[in-house]
Amino acid sequence: MDPNAPDTPSRRPTLSQVAKAAGVSEITASRALRGGSAVAKDTQLKVERAAHALNYVPNRLAGTLAGGASRQVAVILPSLSNIVFADVLKGLESRLEDDGYHPILGISHYDAAREEHLLRDLLSWRPAGLVLAPTSGNAATRALLQAAEMPVVEVMDTDPDAADMAVGFSHRAAGRAMAHYLIGRGYRRMAYIGHDIATDFRALARLDGFRDGLAELGLTLCETLILDGPSSVPLGREGLARLLAHTHPRPEAVFFSNDDMAVGGVFHCQTAGLALPQDIALAGFNGLGIGQALPTPLTTIASNRERIGFVAADLILRRLKGESPPRITQIDFRLVPGATA
Known part of the structure; x- marks a missing residue:
């Protein structure tokens, strides 16, 4: 092998090869690849180009173990x-x-x-x-x-x-805010439909806040239906169908654990011939785009x-x-x- 021949990329290129290709020291190459502010911009670009050409990937773990800062x-x-x-x-x-x-x-x-x-x-x-x-x-x-x-x-x-x-x-305050809004709209007989709150304590906090808001005006939920499994549009559709089948008289408004579930409720109303909000009112949580894109935009609480x-x-x-x-x-x-x- 010719000792004067240029280095060729190995299967696992080294920092030394990157430094040599960029014409800098290994320390400078290392600092440049870590984004060090002490390295001149043109030098950093040369090192980055060399690393890219050699398909070099820095060993971040080794740097961290040696006392370097994790990125x-x-x-x-x-x-x-x-x-x-x-x-x-x-x-x-x-x-x-x-x-x-x-x-x-x-x-x-x-x-x-x-x-x-x-x-x-x-x-x-x-x-x-x-x-x-x-x-x-x-x-x-x-x-x-x-x-x-x-x-x-x-x-x-x-x-x-x-x-x-x-x-x-x-989330408790968000639930209370929705209760106050629905009460302000004139609803008094209200129900709740949610997914498995044993695994989602934020949904449980919203339910507790909703109950708090109702209690402030002497009201209680006429029905609470908690369904097994993660929230989804089909689960919300199933939930409203089940709730309306066994709750008489029908609730005036239903608060869902989130918008996915509430959108499912909207779909059930469409198939059941229920007009929103004249026959029943629905509300969700999260402010998802799908809820606002419905022909009848969803009443909800938007989280940023x-x-x-x-x-x-x-x-x-x-x-x-x-x-x-x-x-x-x-x-x-x-x-x-x-x-x-």
Whole structure:
């Protein structure tokens, strides 16, 4: 082999090869690939081009073990099967990537044991921070969050006591607001249809708040129907059909655990020949686009999910920069009158 021949990319290119191709030292190449501010912009571009040409991928774990700062933020969400938490993730990504950080995602599927397992696993990689939409008040999970030596942000709900920081709103207050709105519209005989609240304490908080709002005027729910399984449009359609089949007289208004379920209720009314809101009024929660795209737009409460994710990421980045952001950040919900109630 000719010792003067240029290096050719190996199956696993090295930092040394990248540095040689870019005409810089290994230390400079390493700093450039980490986005170090001490590296000149043109030098960073040369190193990045060399790394790209050689198909070089930095070993971030080795850098972290050697004392380098992780550029990853662990994120644990209950679900991505509906747009609610996908919107939160979108907001997180947009803010993190502005500063060169990236989310590592785990999905708990509303399972407290799985959530704890994911948390232990992700924390073992020593991320720069953690964002969590808690599934439950699992004692072991709470202890892990309180002991985590990194910025921790719990998102979506500000009622429970946060281990570190929290971003969101009071779901109990949201439920109460919907009760007040429906009472103000003249409804008195009201029912509730929800999915399995044993696995979604935020939905339970909204139900409790709705009951509180009714009780303030001496009212109670005429019927409460909790269905097994995750929320969905078909489950909401099935739920309203079942409720109306055995509830007499018929409720004047039905509050659903979320918009997915409420949209299913709208579909049942269409097939059953029930006019909205003349024959029955329906209301949901989340402010999803599908609810507002219906021929009769859904009455609901909009949660600013993307903003919640953005602010959660911003709090972590501020803490990493040595700032002291607030423990609790409220992102207000908004009542959408719609036309179904």
